[in-house]
Structures are given as C-alpha cells and as structure tokens.
Amino acid sequence: MELSEACGEGLLVRKIVEGTVVDHIPPGKAIAVLKVLRLWPPKPDGYRVAVVFNAESRKMGRKDIVKVEGHHISREEAAALALVAPSSTVNIIRGGVVAEKWKVKPPEVAEGLLRCPNPTCITRKEREPVKPRMRLVSKEPLKYRCVYCGSTIGQDEIEGYILV
Amino acid sequence: MLESLRGRDVISILDFTRGELEGLFEAADSAWKLIEYRPLRGRLVALAFFEPSTRTRMSFESAVKRLGGDTLVVTGEEAISVAKGENLADTIRMLDAYSDAIVIRHRFEGAALYAAEIAEAPVINGGDGRQHHPTQAMIDLYTITKLFGGVDGLTIGVLGDLRYGRAASSFLLGLTLFKPKMVYLISPPQLRPREEVLEELSVRGLRFKEAGLMEVLAELDVLYVTRIQRERFPDPSEYERVRGSYRVTLDMLEGRAKKGLKVLHPLPKVDEIDPRVDESPFQAYFIQARLGVPLRMALLAGVLGGDGVWS
Numbered sequence: 001m002e003l004s005e006a007c008g009e010g011l012l013v014r015k016i017v018e019g020t021v022v023d024h025i026p027p028g029k030a031i032a033v034l035k036v037l038r039l040w041p042p043k044p045d046g047y048r049v050a051v052v053f054n055a056e057s058r059k060m061g062r063k064d065i066v067k068v069e070g071h072h073i074s075r076e077e078a079a080a081l082a083l084v085a086p087s088s089t090v091n092i093i094r095g096g097v098v099a100e101k102w103k104v105k106p107p108e109v110a111e112g113l114l115r116c117p118n119p120t121c122i123t124r125k126e127r128e129p130v131k132p133r134m135r136l137v138s139k140e141p142l143k144y145r146c147v148y149c150g151s152t153i154g155q156d157e158i159e160g161y162i163l164v
Numbered sequence: 165m166l167e168s169l170r171g172r173d174v175i176s177i178l179d180f181t182r183g184e185l186e187g188l189f190e191a192a193d194s195a196w197k198l199i200e201y202r203p204l205r206g207r208l209v210a211l212a213f214f215e216p217s218t219r220t221r222m223s224f225e226s227a228v229k230r231l232g233g234d235t236l237v238v239t240g241e242e243a244i245s246v247a248k249g250e251n252l253a254d255t256i257r258m259l260d261a262y263s264d265a266i267v268i269r270h271r272f273e274g275a276a277l278y279a280a281e282i283a284e285a286p287v288i289n290g291g292d293g294r295q296h297h298p299t300q301a302m303i304d305l306y307t308i309t310k311l312f313g314g315v316d317g318l319t320i321g322v323l324g325d326l327r328y329g330r331a332a333s334s335f336l337l338g339l340t341l342f343k344p345k346m347v348y349l350i351s352p353p354q355l356r357p358r359e360e361v362l363e364e365l366s367v368r369g370l371r372f373k374e375a376g377l378m379e380v381l382a383e384l385d386v387l388y389v390t391r392i393q394r395e396r397f398p399d400p401s402e403y404e405r406v407r408g409s410y411r412v413t414l415d416m417l418e419g420r421a422k423k424g425l426k427v428l429h430p431l432p433k434v435d436e437i438d439p440r441v442d443e444s445p446f447q448a449y450f451i452q453a454r455l456g457v458p459l460r461m462a463l464l465a466g467v468l469g470g471d472g473v474w475s
C-alpha cells in the first residue's frame with residue numbers, strides 16, 4: 001500500500017518490472033542503504049536506482065525509499081541493510097508485481113559485515129585471515145559485541161563500521 | 165574429577181562453571197601427588213609468548229615439566245617467523261603440528277580465541293591484550309578459597325587499573341561465578357572497568373559498587389591490588405596526583421583494616437604496596453604466586469591427561 005502512496009506523491013518515479021524496492025527506510029538513511037548495497041557512489045554501468053527522500057508514511061511520518069531496477073537483493077544484502085535501516089521492508093518485484101516482501105532482521109551474528117572499533121582486536125591485525133564477527137546483544141536500540149575482544153558498537157555508530 | 169576439562173580450550177574464566185572451578189581447586193590441592201605419575205609423559209606443550217612474560221611462562225613451564233611433559237618455548241615476535249612477516253594463523257598451524265597443547269600470550273585482544281579456532285590442539289590463553297587472563301583468575305580464586313574456605317560472603321576490594329589490566333578484569337568476571345557479599349571497584353576515573361566488563365558484571369548479578377579505598381578498607385576481607393601504569397595517564401602530573409591514593413601502606417592497614425584482611429596482587433608489583441606489608445600477616449600475594457604452579461598442573465592434567473589421572 002505505502003509503495004503506491006509514495007508514487008502518488010507526484011514524484012516521477014515509474015514502476016519497475018524487475019528489481020527491488022526497499023521501503024520504510026528511516027528518513028535520512030537512504031544514502032546509507034545505498035552504501036551497504038554497494039550502489040553508492042553510482043557507477044556509469046551500474047543499476048538504475050531511484051531514491052525518494054522524506055516520503056510521507058502513515059506508520060513513520062516520513063520515510064525514505066530506494067528502488068533498484070534489475071537486481072533482486074539477497075538475504076545477505078538484506079542482513080547488512082538491517083544494520084543501518086532496521087525498520088526497512090524489502091519488496092522483490094517480478095513481472096511488475098510484488099513477488100516477495102519481508103521486513104529486514106538484524107543478523108544474530110554479523111560476520112564480515114562490521115569492522116571492530118578496537119584497533120588492537122585480532123580482527124584488525126594486518127594480513128590475518130580472520131573475519132570480524134559481531135554478536136547481536138540488543139535489538140532496540142541495535143547493539144553488537146565483538147566475539148573476539150568484547151568491544152561493542154551501538155546503533156548510532158554502526159554506519160561508521162560497516163564493511164560492505 | 166576433571167573429565168569435563170579434557171581437550172578443552174581455556175580462553176576466558178567465563179568458559180567455566182563454578183563447579184568446574186571448584187573441582188579444579190580440589191585437584192590443585194593434590195597436584196603434587198601427580199609428580200610421580202607423570203601424566204604428561206611424552207607430551208609437548210608449546211609456550212608461545214608473543215609478549216614478554218617471565219612468571220606466567222615459567223609457571224607453565226614448571227607445571228608441564230613437573231607433570232613429566234616437555235615444552236617448546238617460543239618467545240618474542242623475533243624468535244619465530246612473525247618477524248619474517250608470517251601471520252599468526254600460520255604460526256599457530258605450525259605450533260599445532262608440533263605440540264599437544266598451545267599456551268599463548270599475545271598483545272591483540274581475541275588472539276587466543278582466534279588461535280583456538282585454528283588449532284586442533286587445546287589452546288590455553290596466557291593473556292590476550294587487555295582482555296582475558298583466565299589462569300591468573302583461577303589462581304586468584306583458588307588462593308581466596310584456600311585462605312577463607314571459599315569466596316561466597318566475602319567483601320572484596322579490587323584496586324588499581326581496572327580498565328587495561330587483564331588480571332583485574334578476569335578476576336572480576338571470575339567473581340561473578342561466586343556470591344561475594346560485595347565487591348568494591350577502587351580506581352581513578354580514567355581507569356574504571358570498561359563498559360562491556362561493567363555490563364557483564366551487572367548482567368551476571370554481581371553485587372558491586374565503585375568506591376574510594378579509605379571509605380571501604382575497614383569492611384574488606386580481601387584487597388586485590390593491581391599496578392597503575394604511569395603510561396596510562398596522558399598527563400604525568402595527573403599520575404603523580406592520583407598515585408598516592410592508590411598506594412597501600414602498612415600504617416593504613418594496621419590503622420583501618422580488619423585483622424584478617426588479606427592483600428592479593430597478581431605480581432609483578434612496583435610501588436603500589438609498601439614493602440613493609442610483605443612481612444606482615446596481611447600479605448597473601450606470595451602465597452598466591454606459589455599456588456600458580458599446582459593450579460596450572462591441575463589444569464594441564466585435566467586438559468591433557470589421559471584416563472585415570474586422578475583416580
């Protein structure tokens with residue numbers, strides 16, 4: 001429902017036939033979403049992407065929306081998305097209709113997604129083939145703890161430590 | 165008695181239950197009897213100390229040899245291929261191939277857990293950065309158990325660098341497995357325990373409060389002292405200002421403390437304890453140091469020993 005509302009705002013964003021619509025992004029977080037989906041900065045040969053800032057939302061007041069044409073985002077990408085925009089909904093569009101829809105969920109264990117903030121954590125050691133691993137300790141507000149050194153990353157800091 | 169320890173990694177004191185620790189303490193009481201059985205006969209333990217250490221390394225070495233085993237000692241990054249650019253993962257694979265267990269000390273937090281993920285042999289953490297020093301915490305809790313018959317119901321002060329000192333952090337985490345009456349955290353504001361440690365203490369239900377030494381000295385059964393390092397203070401004058409409030413003197417103890425108070429320290433100590441305390445009945449840190457070997461013997465026998473070591 002809210003997708004069509006956003007389109008009804010008079011913003012000239014046409015419907016997509018194949019692709020992904022990320023809806024219910026907290027206002028102001030669309031660029032962060034593009035970054036974790038590796039769509040920012042835009043590449044000349046990249047996907048066609050539409051971004052709506054500050055769309056009206058009954059649930060959220062204001063929200064951002066990201067539409068990606070020609071790419072169905074994976075569950076793994078959605079997990080990374082959940083770290084910067086935990087309220088997001090993912091709509092997979094096939095043949096012009098919503099084929100799948102789900103709310104993103106912050107992963108219980110974020111592996112390879114977040115850099116540990118502690119410079120003397122083993123996961124920060126150069127040339128060491130170790131993936132940073134963070135365990136979810138709180139969903140609201142979002143908080144992760146490094147499995148190796150115990151350092152934590154809170155909701156407000158997460159964007160700065162995203163690895164993807 | 166120690167079946168559950170066989171083959172286990174020893175990364176954090178919180179990897180153990182209270183029951184397992186109590187079993188270990190009991191085993192440590194009779195550790196000297198193991199000398200004649202030589203339960204580690206034919207076994208090799210790698211002591212990989214990437215960071216300087218004398219006592220922890222020597223205490224492990226003594227424990228392994230007294231149990232009839234032998235050690236491969238690698239110390240300092242220059243002694244191994246790390247200096248040639250080898251990463252820790254490859255060094256651990258090599259040690260894993262050459263030995264039956266690996267004791268590791270490293271300046272990076274999480275290095276022991278990482279080593280344990282790589283090695284098939286059990287890995288024992290001999291200190292990783294500012295994070296864990298589980299065998300020291302075992303020794304501390306064992307010492308208190310020997311001196312007081314247990315840890316429950318005691319009032320314990322932990323003084324010094326509670327932020328960067330891994331011995332103090334591990335001791336505090338270890339206390340959460342028991343039920344002390346109260347734990348006082350005594351440190352300058354910049355050396356308070358890290359948030360994640362304080363959170364863990366709260367979640368695990370430890371009764372603790374931050375306090376000044378003189379406020380609480382009269383209540384304490386145990387005073388656990390750690391060194392405050394000058395280099396932790398960006399401003400040397402700030403260090404000079406606080407150091408006096410964290411120095412334990414004999415006059416202070418005789419004037420305020422309970423007669424039965426025991427002072428512990430993971431050692432080495434510098435000037436945080438008046439040397440006159442060494443000769444007083446308050447001193448328990450040399451007892452604590454002596455208990456390091458039997459405790460580590462019991463642990464190694466548990467982790468590496470075959471069937472019937474304790475029967």
